[in-house]
Amino acid sequence: MKLSIYRFNPETDDRPRMQAYEIEPEAGDKKLLDVLMRLRTVDDSLSFRRSCREGVCGSDAMNINGRNGLACLTALAGLKEPVVLRPLPGFPVIRDLIVDMTQFFAHYHAIKPYLINDGPPPEREHLQTPEQRARLDGLYECILCACCSAFCPSYWWNPDKFIGPSGLLQAYRFIADSRDTATAERLDYLDDVYRLYRCRTIMNCTEVCPKGLSPSHAIERIRLALLQRSS
Amino acid sequence: MRLFRGQRAWLVQRISALLVLALLAAGGLALLLGPPLDHARWHALATGVHGGPLIMLLFAALCAHAWVGMRDIVLDYVQPRALRLSVLTLVALVLFAVLVRVLLTLAAHFAPPG
Amino acid sequence: MAKPGDARPVFLDLFRIRFPIGAIASILHRASGVLLFLALPPLALGLEMSLRGEAQFEALRSLLPAPWRIVIGTILAWAATHHLLAGIRHLLMDVGVGSALGTARASARAVLAIALLAALFAAWRGLS
Numbered sequence: 448m449k450l451s452i453y454r455f456n457p458e459t460d461d462r463p464r465m466q467a468y469e470i471e472p473e474a475g476d477k478k479l480l481d482v483l484m485r486l487r488t489v490d491d492s493l494s495f496r497r498s499c500r501e502g503v504c505g506s507d508a509m510n511i512n513g514r515n516g517l518a519c520l521t522a523l524a525g526l527k528e529p530v531v532l533r534p535l536p537g538f539p540v541i542r543d544l545i546v547d548m549t550q551f552f553a554h555y556h557a558i559k560p561y562l563i564n565d566g567p568p569p570e571r572e573h574l575q576t577p578e579q580r581a582r583l584d585g586l587y588e589c590i591l592c593a594c595c596s597a598f599c600p601s602y603w604w605n606p607d608k609f610i611g612p613s614g615l616l617q618a619y620r621f622i623a624d625s626r627d628t629a630t631a632e633r634l635d636y637l638d639d640v641y642r643l644y645r646c647r648t649i650m651n652c653t654e655v656c657p658k659g660l661s662p663s664h665a666i667e668r669i670r671l672a673l674l675q676r677s678s
Numbered sequence: 679m680r681l682f683r684g685q686r687a688w689l690v691q692r693i694s695a696l697l698v699l700a701l702l703a704a705g706g707l708a709l710l711l712g713p714p715l716d717h718a719r720w721h722a723l724a725t726g727v728h729g730g731p732l733i734m735l736l737f738a739a740l741c742a743h744a745w746v747g748m749r750d751i752v753l754d755y756v757q758p759r760a761l762r763l764s765v766l767t768l769v770a771l772v773l774f775a776v777l778v779r780v781l782l783t784l785a786a787h788f789a790p791p792g
Numbered sequence: 793m794a795k796p797g798d799a800r801p802v803f804l805d806l807f808r809i810r811f812p813i814g815a816i817a818s819i820l821h822r823a824s825g826v827l828l829f830l831a832l833p834p835l836a837l838g839l840e841m842s843l844r845g846e847a848q849f850e851a852l853r854s855l856l857p858a859p860w861r862i863v864i865g866t867i868l869a870w871a872a873t874h875h876l877l878a879g880i881r882h883l884l885m886d887v888g889v890g891s892a893l894g895t896a897r898a899s900a901r902a903v904l905a906i907a908l909l910a911a912l913f914a915a916w917r918g919l920s
């Protein structure tokens with residue numbers, strides 16, 4: 448199998464380059480990550496993040512043949528060769544396929560990704576009806592891999608000001624939560640030319656989400672919630 | 679730079695788009711129903727009690743719509759502050775000139791019956 | 793500290809990114825919006841001319857020499873059709889109609905195709 452991988456070592460390189468690799472996958476290799484791990488036994492300077500190797504930790508997001516995805520969920524079968532691997536678009540490269548996610552997580556923290564409830568604490572727990580709980584489906588599963596935000600043109604142009612699809616999906620996860628009482632403040636924070644309204648409904652986010660979630664749908668619901676509030 | 683709050687601009691763009699859509703549909707229908715368009719019929723339509731104000735409304739909606747749209751594009755691609763301000767000013771001037779031109783034209787020819 | 797590579801590179805080579813169909817429809821919505829914006833001043837002047845008199849009204853049709861008339865007419869027919877249809881698509885998706893990925897892909901394809909047909913039709917009309 449032929450691969451072409453983006454290489455950049457800040458200690459020795461002025462600029463990134465593409466390196467060609469050729470390696471035979473073995474019988475047990477099913478996913479792209481398997482081949483990457485095997486490559487590392489040949490070239491231990493090749494750097495990428497990985498941890499759970501099963502689409503839960505969200506570490507091994509990268510641009511695979513021009514589209515963002517998780518190496519551990521990308522099947523080898525059907526990959527066009529040479530497989531071209533690059534770091535997530537628009538994110539500063541630390542080394543090879545490892546990008547700096549500081550800004551991405553700053554947006555995540557800014558939307559207050561935790562339940563806020565200023566009512567009296569319940570005796571045991573905040574109960575939800577099955578319907579209320581169902582509203583969180585398609586939202587809580589986000590693993591913050593950044594495939595979506597790094598595939599969003601609006602995020603490329605304004606990464607410092609636009610929250611991006613991932614952060615907005617997370618924001619809606621708490622707006623939609625019946626136990627959260629900070630909906631008004633959350634919406635106030637989002638009603639901004641940059642934070643929410645850079646989204647042009649391109650839907651690149653939904654196209655590449657490795658968990659099959661739809662950030663564009665969450666954004667649509669936030670806009671409608673804002674609309675409902677002001678009418 | 680806050681030329682608009684987020685939601686307001688977004689709403690202006692949707693409402694103006696709907697307005698343009700409705701006016702274009704109505705105008706298209708008015709032109710299609712009836713004899714082929716010649717100068718006399720066009721003049722009567724565009725300077726009448728309904729036609730004149732509706733054309734003005736159409737251009738007002740178009741300009742509001744184009745302003746938000748062009749502003750969005752500038753906010754994405756033109757990051758240096760001074761350049762951004764210049765481009766936005768230019769866009770605003772063009773749209774303002776279009777509005778004035780259309781208003782003067784329609785006012786000069788406005789001829790409600792009676 | 794480190795000498796080379798103090799600045800972190802960013803991979804953002806748009807020609808090496810595979811854009812989904814919705815992204816193509818979207819960037820063309822933007823491009824067509826700019827074209828329509830550029831068409832607004834001539835449109836206002838055309839309105840003025842069309843009302844000034846019979847002769848000017850008739851002259852509007854042949855204001856531009858033939859090749860330009862056809863080229864500009866075709867481009868504007870494409871821009872107007874694409875922008876209008878993509879705009880309607882957006883307005884519907886804003887209220888949740890057709891905003892699921894499968895439908896959105898199909899409607900993006902339809903918009904691209906119909907706008908192309910409109911351009912071909914305009915070119916054919918101009919040539920014949």
Ligand code: HEM
Nearest residue numbers: 647695698744747748750822825826828829876879880882
């Ligand atoms: C001369 C007429 C028009 C001009 C100059 C114009 C211009 C623009 C511009 C520059 C944009 C920004 C595009 C972007 O941000 O990517 C835009 C967006 C938009 N236009 Fe128009 N437009 C016109 C007519 C229309 C019509 C007739 C409709 C009706 C369907 C429409 C619907 C929309 C919508 C819904 C958007 C927002 C899309 C988004 O948020 O991404 N436009 N327009």
